[in-house]
Amino acid sequence: MAKRRKDAGLESGAIQGQVTDQPVATTQKKTTRVALLGFGTVGSSVAHLLRRQKFAGIELIQIYNRDVARKQASERSKKLSSSIAWTENVDDVLNGDADVIIETVGGIDPMERWIKKALSAGKHVVTANKQLIAYRGVSLGKLARQHGVSLVYNAAVAGGVPVIPAVLHGLQGDRVERVAGILNGTCNFILSHMEAGADYHDVLAKAQEAGYAEADPSADVDGYDARAKLCILARTAMQVGIDPDEIETQTISRVRLVDFHYARELNCTIRQIAQVQIEEGGVRARVGPTLVPNTSPIAWSHGTQNLVMTTGEFGGDVVFSGHGAGGNPTAVAVVSDLLAVAHGSASVSLPVKQKPVTGEFLAPHYLRFVVQDKPGIVSAIAGALAKVGANIDSIVQRPGYPKDALPFVVTTEPCLTSTIESAVRAIAKMPTMLEEPLCMQMLTDEAAE
Amino acid sequence: MAKRRKDAGLESGAIQGQVTDQPVATTQKKTTRVALLGFGTVGSSVAHLLRRQKFAGIELIQIYNRDVARKQASERSKKLSSSIAWTENVDDVLNGDADVIIETVGGIDPMERWIKKALSAGKHVVTANKQLIAYRGVSLGKLARQHGVSLVYNAAVAGGVPVIPAVLHGLQGDRVERVAGILNGTCNFILSHMEAGADYHDVLAKAQEAGYAEADPSADVDGYDARAKLCILARTAMQVGIDPDEIETQTISRVRLVDFHYARELNCTIRQIAQVQIEEGGVRARVGPTLVPNTSPIAWSHGTQNLVMTTGEFGGDVVFSGHGAGGNPTAVAVVSDLLAVAHGSASVSLPVKQKPVTGEFLAPHYLRFVVQDKPGIVSAIAGALAKVGANIDSIVQRPGYPKDALPFVVTTEPCLTSTIESAVRAIAKMPTMLEEPLCMQMLTDEAAE
Numbered sequence: 010m011a012k013r014r015k016d017a018g019l020e021s022g023a024i025q026g027q028v029t030d031q032p033v034a035t036t037q038k039k040t041t042r043v044a045l046l047g048f049g050t051v052g053s054s055v056a057h058l059l060r061r062q063k064f065a066g067i068e069l070i071q072i073y074n075r076d077v078a079r080k081q082a083s084e085r086s087k088k089l090s091s092s093i094a095w096t097e098n099v100d101d102v103l104n105g106d107a108d109v110i111i112e113t114v115g116g117i118d119p120m121e122r123w124i125k126k127a128l129s130a131g132k133h134v135v136t137a138n139k140q141l142i143a144y145r146g147v148s149l150g151k152l153a154r155q156h157g158v159s160l161v162y163n164a165a166v167a168g169g170v171p172v173i174p175a176v177l178h179g180l181q182g183d184r185v186e187r188v189a190g191i192l193n194g195t196c197n198f199i200l201s202h203m204e205a206g207a208d209y210h211d212v213l214a215k216a217q218e219a220g221y222a223e224a225d226p227s228a229d230v231d232g233y234d235a236r237a238k239l240c241i242l243a244r245t246a247m248q249v250g251i252d253p254d255e256i257e258t259q260t261i262s263r264v265r266l267v268d269f270h271y272a273r274e275l276n277c278t279i280r281q282i283a284q285v286q287i288e289e290g291g292v293r294a295r296v297g298p299t300l301v302p303n304t305s306p307i308a309w310s311h312g313t314q315n316l317v318m319t320t321g322e323f324g325g326d327v328v329f330s331g332h333g334a335g336g337n338p339t340a341v342a343v344v345s346d347l348l349a350v351a352h353g354s355a356s357v358s359l360p361v362k363q364k365p366v367t368g369e370f371l372a373p374h375y376l377r378f379v380v381q382d383k384p385g386i387v388s389a390i391a392g393a394l395a396k397v398g399a400n401i402d403s404i405v406q407r408p409g410y411p412k413d414a415l416p417f418v419v420t421t422e423p424c425l426t427s428t429i430e431s432a433v434r435a436i437a438k439m440p441t442m443l444e445e446p447l448c449m450q451m452l453t454d455e456a457a458e
Numbered sequence: 459m460a461k462r463r464k465d466a467g468l469e470s471g472a473i474q475g476q477v478t479d480q481p482v483a484t485t486q487k488k489t490t491r492v493a494l495l496g497f498g499t500v501g502s503s504v505a506h507l508l509r510r511q512k513f514a515g516i517e518l519i520q521i522y523n524r525d526v527a528r529k530q531a532s533e534r535s536k537k538l539s540s541s542i543a544w545t546e547n548v549d550d551v552l553n554g555d556a557d558v559i560i561e562t563v564g565g566i567d568p569m570e571r572w573i574k575k576a577l578s579a580g581k582h583v584v585t586a587n588k589q590l591i592a593y594r595g596v597s598l599g600k601l602a603r604q605h606g607v608s609l610v611y612n613a614a615v616a617g618g619v620p621v622i623p624a625v626l627h628g629l630q631g632d633r634v635e636r637v638a639g640i641l642n643g644t645c646n647f648i649l650s651h652m653e654a655g656a657d658y659h660d661v662l663a664k665a666q667e668a669g670y671a672e673a674d675p676s677a678d679v680d681g682y683d684a685r686a687k688l689c690i691l692a693r694t695a696m697q698v699g700i701d702p703d704e705i706e707t708q709t710i711s712r713v714r715l716v717d718f719h720y721a722r723e724l725n726c727t728i729r730q731i732a733q734v735q736i737e738e739g740g741v742r743a744r745v746g747p748t749l750v751p752n753t754s755p756i757a758w759s760h761g762t763q764n765l766v767m768t769t770g771e772f773g774g775d776v777v778f779s780g781h782g783a784g785g786n787p788t789a790v791a792v793v794s795d796l797l798a799v800a801h802g803s804a805s806v807s808l809p810v811k812q813k814p815v816t817g818e819f820l821a822p823h824y825l826r827f828v829v830q831d832k833p834g835i836v837s838a839i840a841g842a843l844a845k846v847g848a849n850i851d852s853i854v855q856r857p858g859y860p861k862d863a864l865p866f867v868v869t870t871e872p873c874l875t876s877t878i879e880s881a882v883r884a885i886a887k888m889p890t891m892l893e894e895p896l897c898m899q900m901l902t903d904e905a906a907e
Contacts (some may be wrong), residue, residue, distance in 0.1 A: 171628020179620020182793025325788035331776035341773035344631030
């Protein structure tokens, strides 16, 4: 590791965590040249922000996108400097004069190849690409080190909420044991609207209309997006490497309004929670719809907001919340990374241990059944739970539902995920069950606050 | 600014914002030697954390405190390495072999002299000293730069909540227009207990017993502590230099239970709010008891917690919350700073513009009067408000109070602080007023959310 970082351009006064009364311009040696890959929502916001903020010593010199003519016709591009070279050939950028390449396209292929080329050509890379960093971050990081350049990706998790800079620079002294939170704005939009009474399919359609959700919403609602971000957080906050594909996920698409009604009876709401924790037994992680006590900070988050809570052995809980997506908030994270690279600040090199992960949590669980009401059902369910050693904590049945399709809820005392799931599989086979039971983990007050 | 940073010891792999799969030890050239000034709550927690975490390449070599024998007899010091040299003579440390000095004593004198000596001797300084950094941070920063060393103070604001690293590394791309929050845990402890029904004097006594509040609670309750932290936040988040003494403060000691009752009627609670905002007209800042809508994230904070909300032109609101004080959380901030210095990361050099500040806010206000109830009082108060052009938004009188000492509340539409204060001075002179009216600013939903 004797190789030194390449100078990105500015030579900074370099007084760490400290402010001066001198203009940055006086500390500047040469301009940092920047190229932008992608001029979509995030990319155009980055260009807009750079134009508006006029940071000394930063110059946007190139923009790559397909169909440049269409992009150049947009309102935002019209205001950009005419000195910026637009190109549809990515090699113009990868072999060009930029010191720093900002990647806002997303996806693993061909971005992995492009970013490898950029790093190998001695260019720093700033990226907002969560999938790429979750799956290929470690090997790309090695390549960056070999070439003495930086690869930074603070925008890849929680958009405008600076949780990665905060854990890298402000929580390294702690031993972070748990990270839990809301990492997918689309799911939070859907579930917080359902909390207010909206139907799942209606609000999903609304989210798709508003551009929050894709036509195929699977990456969001089934937890794959949050899972990638959770891996990046585990790596940066806990120095634990996890294979994203090994994280268990559960879809939010089976959550119904009736579940919010029952959650309310239990002083809870429902959110898509991504959580990872380190225990003596190993690393536990999962993503899925989860009951959250209304007293927990995690229940604070509404709309498309993101929220991350870290729990440290020494510093306790720290909560970060804000806009997890959107052009401008994500552009703030990207441009802050760019400035850090340009000023030569924020080099953090941490050891990461690759670890196996289990989706097993010892937690109370919420089970919702829809049955044709007949005597003996509760006794049969209780028997199935007793058989696996799961104790019932409460049985909740709200009035007003039809007897021939009666939803009711059983909550359990803490038991292992696999245990409760095996009981649920047995219960699902009972002839009175009208649909597959819904099983959700419940965050406890202790864990949540 | 051509002078280079002194190497604090470790040569880092220096891949910014990035983690490696290699142990830190392999990137290490020599050990960073650390000396500790002060072995009180924070100092002993720092030593404890360093002992427990065993960070590669970090060695605590000296501890300065008065009455070393007494300190050495404490449980925590008994577990420390016997190789640590204890001293009652600060010059042993200032002229010693440490690369980094950690200051946890507090206060301006003699810390300013000591830290100047340390910086001049080429030692990096990590401090948790809010008063020193608020009043002398700019000149000490200059001195540090002259000697090519770092002065870092992330522990000076909000303890274990890494808001300074987050704004320095994650929000530089934004233009932060407003910072508002709860920066004093003692006041938050008092006010959140009053919200739950406790009397001011009872809960203050309880806070003093628990060690949260000093025998003379003035620095906390009168806002001087929060004011110092607000200055540091304005400098780091907004690059605005403010003289702490110019920030208007208002004591929380005149807030009574009745104010919480009325606040509840208005769907609000009461917190000591420190806020600074930049507008075309200049910089506005103040610290004092403030009505906060229950829908605002700022109302989330309970107990001794701190909460900071930044509002950026591009990224919107970001909320940071956690333990603002206490030995271990503050030690996390100190040790994270130490690691950043040792790894040569996180050098941030920002221009700061010194600016005048006004305590004038255009905001709705809450006015609580205690009167001997007679006909004509409301009309007289309304007249005094009309005279200065302040419009009444609501008049609230809860039943159940004695007519001969009747508390009631008037809220106004947005008006300038000085305007409402002049009306309040006039109203205070009315013969039916049994005590001085209490005037508090109200955060609006728009500003708060």
